[in-house]
Amino acid sequence: xxxxxxxxxxxxxxxxxxxxxxxxxxxxxxxxxxxxxxxxxxxxxxxxxxxxxxxxxxxxxxxxxxxxxxxxxxxxxxxxxxxxxxxxxxxxxxxxxxxx
Amino acid sequence: xxxxxxxxxxxxxxxxxxxxxxxxxxxxxxxxxxxxxxxxxxxxxxxxxxxxxxxxxxxxxxxxxxxxxxxxxxxxxxxxxxxxxxxxxxxxxxxxxxxxxxxxxxxxxxxxxxxxxxxxxxxxxxxxxxxxxxxxxxxxxxxxxxxxxxxxxxxxxxxxxxxxxxxxxxxxxxxxxxxxxxxxxxxxxxxxxxxxxxxxxxxxxxxxxxxxxxxxxxxxxxxxxxxxxxxxxxxxxxxxxxxxxxxxxxxxxxxxxxxxxxxxxxxxxxxxxxxxxxxxxxxxxxxxxxxxxxxxxxxxxxxxxxxxxxxxxxxxxxxxxxxxxxxxxxxxxxxxxxxxxxxxxxxxxxxxxxxxxxxxxxxxxxxxxxxxxxxxxxxxxxxxxxxxxxxxxxxxxxxxxxxxxxxxxxxxxxxxxxxxxxxxxxxxxxxxxxxxxxxxxxxxxxxxxxxxxxxxxxxxxxxxxxxxxxxxxxxxxxxxxxxxxxxxxxxxx
Numbered sequence: 001x002x003x004x005x006x007x008x009x010x011x012x013x014x015x016x017x018x019x020x021x022x023x024x025x026x027x028x029x030x031x032x033x034x035x036x037x038x039x040x041x042x043x044x045x046x047x048x049x050x051x052x053x054x055x056x057x058x059x060x061x062x063x064x065x066x067x068x069x070x071x072x073x074x075x076x077x078x079x080x081x082x083x084x085x086x087x088x089x090x091x092x093x094x095x096x097x098x099x100x
Numbered sequence: 101x102x103x104x105x106x107x108x109x110x111x112x113x114x115x116x117x118x119x120x121x122x123x124x125x126x127x128x129x130x131x132x133x134x135x136x137x138x139x140x141x142x143x144x145x146x147x148x149x150x151x152x153x154x155x156x157x158x159x160x161x162x163x164x165x166x167x168x169x170x171x172x173x174x175x176x177x178x179x180x181x182x183x184x185x186x187x188x189x190x191x192x193x194x195x196x197x198x199x200x201x202x203x204x205x206x207x208x209x210x211x212x213x214x215x216x217x218x219x220x221x222x223x224x225x226x227x228x229x230x231x232x233x234x235x236x237x238x239x240x241x242x243x244x245x246x247x248x249x250x251x252x253x254x255x256x257x258x259x260x261x262x263x264x265x266x267x268x269x270x271x272x273x274x275x276x277x278x279x280x281x282x283x284x285x286x287x288x289x290x291x292x293x294x295x296x297x298x299x300x301x302x303x304x305x306x307x308x309x310x311x312x313x314x315x316x317x318x319x320x321x322x323x324x325x326x327x328x329x330x331x332x333x334x335x336x337x338x339x340x341x342x343x344x345x346x347x348x349x350x351x352x353x354x355x356x357x358x359x360x361x362x363x364x365x366x367x368x369x370x371x372x373x374x375x376x377x378x379x380x381x382x383x384x385x386x387x388x389x390x391x392x393x394x395x396x397x398x399x400x401x402x403x404x405x406x407x408x409x410x411x412x413x414x415x416x417x418x419x420x421x422x423x424x425x426x427x428x429x430x431x432x433x434x435x436x437x438x439x440x441x442x443x444x445x446x447x448x449x450x451x452x453x454x455x456x457x458x459x460x461x462x463x464x465x466x467x468x469x470x471x472x473x474x475x476x477x478x479x480x481x482x483x484x485x486x487x488x489x490x491x492x493x494x495x496x497x498x499x500x501x502x503x504x505x506x507x508x509x510x511x512x513x514x515x516x517x518x519x520x521x522x523x524x525x526x527x528x529x530x531x532x533x534x535x536x537x538x539x540x541x542x543x544x545x546x547x548x549x550x551x552x553x554x555x556x557x558x559x560x561x562x563x564x565x566x567x568x569x570x571x572x573x574x575x576x577x578x579x580x581x582x583x584x585x586x587x588x589x590x591x592x593x
């Protein structure tokens with residue numbers, strides 16, 4: 001099943017990537033080729049197979065329930081967190097106005 | 101200083117410890133080699149001061165009679181996917197240009213604690229997406245190798261192409277790499293060096309820019325199997341900050357290295373005889389079997405029946421995870437922001453991501469968004485995850501008959517830069533032999549075997565059981581001792 005320009009436009013919108021007409025025209029056949037090629041997975045009988053999401057058996061750990069267990073990932077680092085923001089103001093991330 | 105830059109990890113560490121030369125002399129030699137090699141474009145930024153500071157610390161420790169560490173006095177290249185405190189970390193993208201972390205990745209911290217220093221941040225395919233190092237925002241990386249009799253720039257492989265180029269060119273004795281679907285092994289094969297991707301979870305992913313989290317794994321790239329064993333030991337270890345980190349001890353791989361393979365069975369997967377594989381690659385595979393047999397191993401035929409489906413499954417799973425991971429680049433918290441006059445929040449996201457991501461990254465985000473979207477999730481993503489289970493099961497079945505698997509690393513040798521860029525699919529096929537072990541999370545290594553008739557390196561791949569890096573390294577050593585591969589590219593840069 002191939003994707004057309006309108007479908008690519010819709011996906012690009014979902015992915016929050018602005019694309020002009022020319023780029024959409026170019027991407028559509030490329031994505032179609034890739035998607036046509038992955039279609040071959042449909043040949044495989046996977047009935048009764050559990051989808052695999054973790055390759056090495058490993059239980060998800062919980063950290064100790066204490067404040068600032070690891071100083072690197074704990075609180076109190078506001079300025080470090082904001083240091084690379086394109087528009088940090090008054091100790092917050094700055095964004096364009098979202099409410100009129 | 102020229103001869104010091106010909107040394108690998110072990111020779112530098114032991115030479116510094118013995119006092120044959122100082123760590124500072126080594127760092128100065130490599131810093132000069134890096135500065136001279138801009139034509140390779142292997143580094144995005146050089147950090148000579150970091151290398152010198154680490155070297156001075158090692159020399160000072162030696163003067164005081166203290167332990168120097170497993171990597172004491174060894175300056176290395178750091179793939180620019182690892183967050184390094186105070187040093188720009190870009191993933192070779194425009195969207196992270198200028199991003200200067202206030203923290204250090206666990207893997208790089210481990211390496212500095214073991215006495216290593218940093219020569220600089222190495223170029224790569226953008227967000228580690230690519231197999232030729234042609235998707236970097238900071239330009240293509242050239243391999244130091246050239247086809248005999250030509251001057252065309254060749255691909256160093258990808259995504260760890262800056263790493264492979266630098267190590268092969270002797271401007272770094274070793275480098276970090278990351279492997280999501282072959283990004284350590286394929287570039288190692290293209291440039292005649294060694295590289296190992298350990299069992300998924302051995303090396304912490306904390307502070308590594310995420311591509312596909314269920315597949316991403318860091319590993320060393322160096323010119324010998326011994327050097328890989330040493331450096332992997334320094335990189336690996338449990339990290340509570342990575343929820344998928346393995347809580348197991350790190351064995352002393354270096355101390356246990358042995359090229360004696362008596363009692364080991366090596367499986368040859370029949371499905372790896374694929375159309376489109378170079379005859380020279382098939383010949384090197386035959387040679388590899390003979391070498392391992394000579395080392396005492398028994399060669400057995402095995403079947404990995406779902407091999408052909410591994411690559412298409414990978415190209416659903418990896419883009420799906422990438423589309424989710426890369427949602428964080430929104431122009432708010434770090435990196436680029438593109439905010440046209442009067443634009444709102446949604447426009448800012450879309451403009452920032454349009455300006456900040458390269459074509460291949462956009463392509464994969466779109467594929468991932470598509471396969472995860474309502475109505476397609478079961479047909480694509482779920483089916484791919486089920487095939488991933490079958491690929492992993494294939495290996496489990498094979499382990500009943502063998503202890504490790506020998507296969508080619510790539511279907512061809514390196515190719516000229518620009519020669520494959522017309523069709524993304526042709527590029528993806530480069531990783532057809534590397535991806536299955538990634539899907540199964542298994543340790544896998546590429547070691548150089550020989551040069552082809554064009555004078556380009558060919559690699560052999562060894563895949564082991566989960567947690568059994570030792571057998572992989574041992575077989576790598578057996579091949580290294582028999583191939584005697586010590587070819588270096590002729591210097592043109």
